[in-house]
Amino acid sequence: MQNEIIYGPTLAGEGDVYLFREGTHRRIYDFLGAHPFEHEGRKGVLFSLWAPGAKNVYVMGDFNSWEREGCPLAPRWDSSGIWEGFVPDAEAGCRYKYVIRTAGGELVDKSDPLAFAAETPPASASVVCAPAHEWRDAEWMAARAGKNATDAPQSIYEMHAGSWRRGDGDSILSWRDLAGELPPYLEANGFTHVEFMPVMEHPFYGSWGYQTTGYFAPTARYGSPEDFMALVDALHARGIGVILDWVPSHFPTDSFGLSRFDGTALYEHEDPRQGFHPDWKSAIFNYGRNEVRSFLISSAYYWLDRYHADGLRVDAVASMLYLDYSRRDGEWVANKYGGKENIEAIAFLREMNCALYADFPGISVTAEESTSWPMVTKPVWLGGLGFGYKWNMGWMNDFISYMSQDPVYRKYRHDQLTFGMWYAYAENFVLPFSHDEVVHGKCSLLEKMPGDGWQKAANLRLMFGWMFCHPGKKLVFMGGEFGQSREWNHDRSLDWHELGDERHAGIARWFADLNNFYRGRPELWELDTSPDGFEWIDCSDRDAGVVSFIRRDKRGGALVFAANFTPVVRGGYRVGFPKGGRWREALNSDSSLYGGSGVGNLGSVDTEETGFHGQSFSAELTLPPLGCLIFTPENGADEGAED
Known part of the structure; x- marks a missing residue:
């Protein structure tokens, strides 16, 4: 028994089909898939599927008691390989699948590649859906470019x-x-x-x-x-x-999915040397x-x-x-x-x-x-x-x-x-x-x-x-x-x-x-992609396991990082500093607050005008075991005395 289905309604204009076939259409979800639709006063769902190798295409679902060949789709006149049909009285929330008769005559059941919703696995039917949400993020969307920038x-x-x-x-x-x-x-x-x-x-x-x-x-x-x-x-x-x-590199070979979708290697390559991934046992686009x-x-x-x-x-x-x-x-x-x-x-x-x-x-x-x-x-x-x-x-x-x-x-x-x-x-x-x-x-x-x-x-x-x-x-x-x-x-x-x-x-x-x-x-992100944002103080003391460097921002601000990769406390360890004055120990990974041993520099160090490590100033630090320190200049540090 054939259920009622109407041919002719479409969401794909000639330009859409042209761009799709050219490979440059960027929103095929506007016309492929299952779309709630109204035709001549009747509500239903417009189904549209790309399956150029299919001999016949049917859609089955809750709306036709899952009769496999009850709702045949029709191929478009333009040889695009797109099959379409409008099913009256189908509605959002209906489950459905496509049934494809391959060139060899085999019938295969497939989920919709353009489905906007799906059944909860392991069930594999697609679900008619037109997702909608009243967005309240206009302020975020307007400002997000700054959040994703390389200097953020x-x-x-x-x-x-x-x-x-x-x-x-x-x-x-x-x-x-x-x-x-x-x-x-x-x-x-x-x-x-x-x-x-x-x-x-x-x-x-x-x-x-x-x-x-x-x-x-x-x-x-x-x-x-x-x-x-x-x-x-x-x-x-x-x-x-x-x-x-997002995974555009490969897709699984489950029978209801994209693999040999219309009986041919439609989304993948026919040759397994090109179309099958040996690591993941999946198909390659x-x-x-x-x-x-x-x-x-x-x-x-x-x-x-x-x-x-x-x-x-x-x-x-x-x-x-x-x-x-x-x-x-x-x-x-x-x-x-x-x-x-x-x-x-x-x-x-x-x-x-x-x-x-x-x-x-x-x-x-x-x-x-x-x-x-x-x-x-x-x-x-x-x-x-x-x-x-x-x-x-x-x-x-x-x-x-x-x-x-x-x-x-x-x-x-x-x-x-x-x-x-x-x-x-x-x-x-x-x-x-x-x-x-x-x-x-x-x-x-x-x-x-x-x-x-x-x-x-x-x-x-x-x-x-x-x-x-x-x-x-x-x-x-x-x-x-x-x-x-x-x-x-x-x-x-x-x-x-x-x-x-x-x-x-x-x-x-x-x-x-x-x-x-x-x-x-x-200092820790503004110049992430520029050499101007980083300078080694000393990266060569492999025997002590100590490394130190400077991070800078666009305005010349600087902080000093020093790390001790051994469990030995390094007392009186001199490190060069780019500016004079007092430097605050802003963070200490060995603080007792974090479960450390509490070794540090009592919250700050005063630099001396003693050149060291190629810097104009230096200070003797106590470096905690298996710990790192971050120093920032206190107000009043000699901002003009950078080497």
């Missing part, structure tokens, strides 16, 4: 929505629950941004969202699309920017196909446009750039010049970044790029990829490797501590202590630290002090801010009970004080 403080809290906290009975918090609890927590702890691991719909919870099936739908596990909009609005109300992790580029750019647009996201973090960029990524000889196909560079992916990333920055002023796009690919954050017109920021994976790996060493051996790894400054200005960097460092047997950040319990905590406080004072924006994965002991597990809450232990409470106080101090000191 950025302290990013990376988190997984389902395992941050749990409710009664270990229940997962909803988007609305998070809207009440998360913004004040981030504000109190000094964070400027939150970065959500992929919120897009995904079938396997253990993929953390990185195996995406719903490129236009927030996961239903935590509530409705409107609920997620309310969370973003609540974060903006507290002055917190929202960054969404075909960036050379125009409509696929339109699909992906439109997905990026959707989250910035409809959900007011302030930025995207693009996952696994390295896997997109290299045709031989994680492949052996004979397992990949060279480009037309015989090289390993993915020319189509490079072009896509450049096109995407140009479009996003042009149409959404004030946003940021960050690359997780783990190699030394040049000019990731340089403009496209200079030959760069056009990203705003890049995760500094080299700095992170070197620094964690250094910190994990017993202090007695650190002098042999000293270059791992200082090498990052050689390339600190090659890109606009984010310094990441991300989720990837605290899973799969890698231990938590705290447990990576050597020594007994006291030393572990001291090392972690020192580690955070170094990161916050080093050039680059900051990112910490949830739980790190209070030194969670266990590895992160997506199936359980963070171990908030550990805050009842004074050692963890001390780490949390240190992190919050450090983060809030960072936000208020332009």
